[in-house]
């Protein structure tokens with residue numbers, strides 16, 4: 001198969017006035033998602049419809065009234081804005097002085113293949129569950145900004161991730177709806193007869209077909225696999241319908257599709273990547289397929305292994321062994337009998353590639369496979385790097401723990417995606433016109449001190465009002481639904497005060513994240529939040545994995561406290577946390593709270609999103625905050641130690657949390673002794689932005705990946 005037999009169908013289902021017809025093209029490149037001004041091109045046509053279609057330009061263009069489209073073609077202000085936006089888009093896409101081209105252009109044409117099970121690009125493309133996906137999405141956006149020659153591989157889940165509904169008693173219900181691909185920015189790849197382009201993989205003796213889609217992320221293509229294809233059995237068509245099933249057969253099938261099918265898909269597209277990056281171990285089967293390819297060409301197994309390993313990079317995200325992705329031996333026998341023969345390996349030798357001893361026996365561990373078959377490996381924060389070297393050190397029995405070959409690169413966030421539009425304009429005015437090109441340069445951010453306090457505070461107040469109004473509207477809409485009890489409307493934020501000190505806590509509800517730590521001494525908390533003249537409100541949001549009973553009980557515990565009359569509507573739980581809600585929260589609250597049980601938070605990124613927006617972090621010294629906190633840019637909870645006695649650690653952390661809230665945070669926020677502005681608070685905000693925005697940007701992170709991993713591998717394998 002050659003490249004020219006694969007093409008994408010360009011959608012032509014909008015009939016737009018010629019003068020603004022490129023709005024359709026723009027809808028199919030996610031570049032618009034990190035350019036908030038460009039989003040106004042849609043919003044200005046019909047802002048109600050823009051909200052109603054949840055910021056989905058494709059759905060928007062299919063529904064918008066022709067008269068409204070015609071109207072803007074006579075609006076010179078709009079047309080000017082349209083022309084400037086499209087010009088910026090064209091310049092972005094054609095730019096030839098990107099960081100990559102300026103510094104590394106000589107190694108052009110060699111691509112980096114990036115594999116991940118989830119990609120969080122925008123709320124309208126629900127193919128992510130949480131932090132890992134958002135990180136992958138941010139990685140692609142930044143690769144596009146830097147001009148890195150990267151192609152990505154993942155899944156187009158036909159049912160996406162679930163929608164969360166909370167019952168009156170606080171129980172999480174998961175609802176799955178089939179996605180309508182016609183309303184998503186996905187392009188089907190087809191052959192000359194316009195039939196879906198497919199590759200096939202063997203799953204326990206049967207051949208399963210997988211088709212390919214593409215999402216364009218700026219300059220970077222993201223290819224997505226989907227088993228819902230004519231010719232597959234009904235069951236096989238469902239293989240890629242959801243993320244992270246707890247069914248083992250389903251999970252291993254998905255990982256074979258991603259790893260093995262993903263390599264075949266890239267081959268079909270004509271790629272022979274110079275670097276293969278496995279973002280977490282789920283995609284590690286890709287090394288087996290690449291080894292098989294070499295062996296098939298007549299290379300010895302040993303040589304094939306070395307050849308493949310030299311070009312492979314692995315990032316681990318899991319600091320707890322229990323969180324590892326692994327399979328029992330019988331399942332490996334069932335799915336890999338054929339491959340063992342092709343590689344000329346015995347059952348035992350094959351299992352050795354990924355053998356991992358656990359309490360009940362031995363498993364085939366995906367992170368072990370990835371560790372053993374990659375050239376460079378990294379964790380995602382300094383502390384996580386240390387933990388990973390301890391955890392996986394046994395794979396290098398002759399090496400001292402601190403010399404185990406696993407490094408770390410601390411995660412960052414794609415600034416353009418997470419920064420509020422108003423903050424962006426404010427930075428534009430005070431940091432210099434080229435600040436966006438130098439996001440990772442600490443010097444650029446020194447100028448934050450020049451922003452007048454009143455201006456910064458005015459933007460912060462605006463963003464908090466916007467959050468509160470949005471939440472009240474959601475609460476109002478919820479009241480109209482069947483089976484909703486009025487107290488749930490209050491739990492959703494109907495009584496929020498746009499001027500009160502507002503704390504945000506939003507993330508996956510895994511038990512180690514301890515969402516209930518701040519509720520652990522409930523009487524004390526009630527005293528704190530209900531003080532006259534110094535009200536405090538706390539907004540919780542997050543989904544538990546549908547099979548995670550303890551996580552769901554945690555939500556219920558939080559929800560029951562939220563509903564109590566004594567909470568006065570000041571505690572809130574927002575349903576269905578996603579990237580849209582995340583944006584409102586990290587932009588709108590005053591304080592971002594994070595209370596993981598150390599050292600379980602490999603990195604964490606939501607606090608980084610908050611920081612760049614001027615929100616102050618109040619967190620355990622775990623993951624990134626252990627590196628970001630400098631004693632005067634936010635607050636730490638607890639000490640720089642980990643403990644094995646959970647009860648002891650929880651009690652100590654709770655005590656520290658309440659003390660800081662009562663004695664430092666609340667008094668500082670309400671200190672208006674210098675007039676209307678909390679001057680010291682604003683000083684902290686500036687210190688936080690100045691020190692954290694450059695360091696925890698995806699720009700800094702991706703340059704490190706490129707320099708320390710990608711180019712290093714390219715150099716070594718020249």
Ligand SMILES: *Cc1c(COP(=O)(O)O)cnc(C)c1O
Nearest residue numbers: 130131507578579582604605606
């Ligand atoms: C950023 C983000 C996350 C990850 O946040 P953590 O702080 O790493 O837990 C999870 N979900 C969504 C929707 C996000 O935007």
